[in-house]
Amino acid sequence: MSKPTLKPVLSKAQAAMEFAEPKKATTEKRAFYAPEGHKRLTINLPEALHKRLRQAALDRDCNATDIIVELLTKELGA
Numbered sequence: 001m002s003k004p005t006l007k008p009v010l011s012k013a014q015a016a017m018e019f020a021e022p023k024k025a026t027t028e029k030r031a032f033y034a035p036e037g038h039k040r041l042t043i044n045l046p047e048a049l050h051k052r053l054r055q056a057a058l059d060r061d062c063n064a065t066d067i068i069v070e071l072l073t074k075e076l077g078a
Contacts, residue, residue, distance in 0.1 A: 010018065034040045045053070057064050 032040070053064050053067060056067055060067070
């Protein structure tokens with residue numbers, strides 16, 4: 001069994017420079033990123049309301065986002 005190797009110790013300046021370097025962008029998009037021109041929103045709903053929202057989406061053959069966007073557009077006139 002070999003001994004574990006340690007990473008070289010960086011000075012604070014070196015560590016700061018390494019941290020500040022731009023990270024390489026991945027070519028694959030993750031599912032939780034909002035599409036271009038959109039923002040993500042996280043909300044907490046009571047379980048019963050969430051269940052009703054999911055059922056309404058099934059009944060309308062759409063998703064919860066479509067219903068929420070429709071309701072916000074009506075309410076806010078956006």
